[in-house]
Amino acid sequence: MKGKFEPLILAFCCNYCPSCSADLAKSAKLQYPPNIRIIKVPCIGAVGIIHILKALENGADGVCLMGCLEGKCEYSTGNFRAMKRVQYVKKLLGKLSIEKERLELYNFAAAEAYRFCKLAREVTETVRTLGPTPLKINNSKI
Amino acid sequence: MIVGQQKDFDEIKKMISAYSRILVLGCQTCVAISFAGGMREVEILASMIRMDRKMAGQDVEIKEEAILRQCDFEFLDSVKDLVAGCDVVLSLACGIGVQAMAERYPDKVILPGLNTTFMGVTEEMGIWSERCAGCGDCILDKTGGLCPIARCSKGLLNGPCGGSVNGKCEISPDVDCVWQLIIDRLKALNQLEKLEEIFPIKDWSVSGHGGTRKIVREDLTA
Numbered sequence: 577m578k579g580k581f582e583p584l585i586l587a588f589c590c591n592y593c594p595s596c597s598a599d600l601a602k603s604a605k606l607q608y609p610p611n612i613r614i615i616k617v618p619c620i621g622a623v624g625i626i627h628i629l630k631a632l633e634n635g636a637d638g639v640c641l642m643g644c645l646e647g648k649c650e651y652s653t654g655n656f657r658a659m660k661r662v663q664y665v666k667k668l669l670g671k672l673s674i675e676k677e678r679l680e681l682y683n684f685a686a687a688e689a690y691r692f693c694k695l696a697r698e699v700t701e702t703v704r705t706l707g708p709t710p711l712k713i714n715n716s717k718i
Numbered sequence: 719m720i721v722g723q724q725k726d727f728d729e730i731k732k733m734i735s736a737y738s739r740i741l742v743l744g745c746q747t748c749v750a751i752s753f754a755g756g757m758r759e760v761e762i763l764a765s766m767i768r769m770d771r772k773m774a775g776q777d778v779e780i781k782e783e784a785i786l787r788q789c790d791f792e793f794l795d796s797v798k799d800l801v802a803g804c805d806v807v808l809s810l811a812c813g814i815g816v817q818a819m820a821e822r823y824p825d826k827v828i829l830p831g832l833n834t835t836f837m838g839v840t841e842e843m844g845i846w847s848e849r850c851a852g853c854g855d856c857i858l859d860k861t862g863g864l865c866p867i868a869r870c871s872k873g874l875l876n877g878p879c880g881g882s883v884n885g886k887c888e889i890s891p892d893v894d895c896v897w898q899l900i901i902d903r904l905k906a907l908n909q910l911e912k913l914e915e916i917f918p919i920k921d922w923s924v925s926g927h928g929g930t931r932k933i934v935r936e937d938l939t940a
Binding site: 625626672 | 727728758761762765769772773
């Protein structure tokens, strides 16, 4: 069954660099797995703990946060805040016995279309290996 | 403000294990500022409980609410219907809020989701520290606005003790010796002579050693 499992991964994507990389991938006709569903946010620092938890609670098999490179945040420290927040939520997931690898943060420059696609494939593969979220129930939707 | 810290999730889980209809009730005043019991924390904790129960295959119905002040009875009536519809209230207020809820709703089980830690200040985002011990007989006028009761590890009134080294307390190099701070501040204010003043023995009867404290203002009572 695990071989056929297609994970659903929610990606919170900063409207600046990571979104540019994603758009560039589209322009260059590069492909990344359709498992990744992108939600654009004004800054990755705007993604709160509750947004990550809600994504998992509502059936996402994995969540990733995509922010700008360190020192390149449009709002100065948003990506650092996101980094600390991800570490905090990983601890919460530990309390719930949910694999911490289901949540990751990545930093991108604006023209990293190839890396964006490569990481999207890697994330999908990691979550596919982990299997469906322990929370998965029938008909769960996001 | 009163600073709180959320209890460990395992402890909370154990407390609420017998209940399936839970009201997670936050307080939007002090504990919201210390990121322990405001609406944000209510949502996070409720989400965690739901996920935990879902994985255990147990049903749970969680209501989420936060009121302006759980320590004031007049605000507690606003959640009357929510309280009636649940088996248990998991309060994310300080100990005062939990007790006020228990008093207002005597038939309902009220559980604490926080440990009430101290009265203090936000030093910076994410860092809080103690400032007041509520001793009932303030001496800040004599100590340059720095409290030795709350901030001296020994609560000394005649510090610094021999454990003060380079302005730090002997319990940890991260803890300032408040008596050093007091002397530095009074010196800067040119009021160092204040420490030479002989004052009577501090009245500890008003610090709680005389029993539960209560204030009655006749001009305000009905």
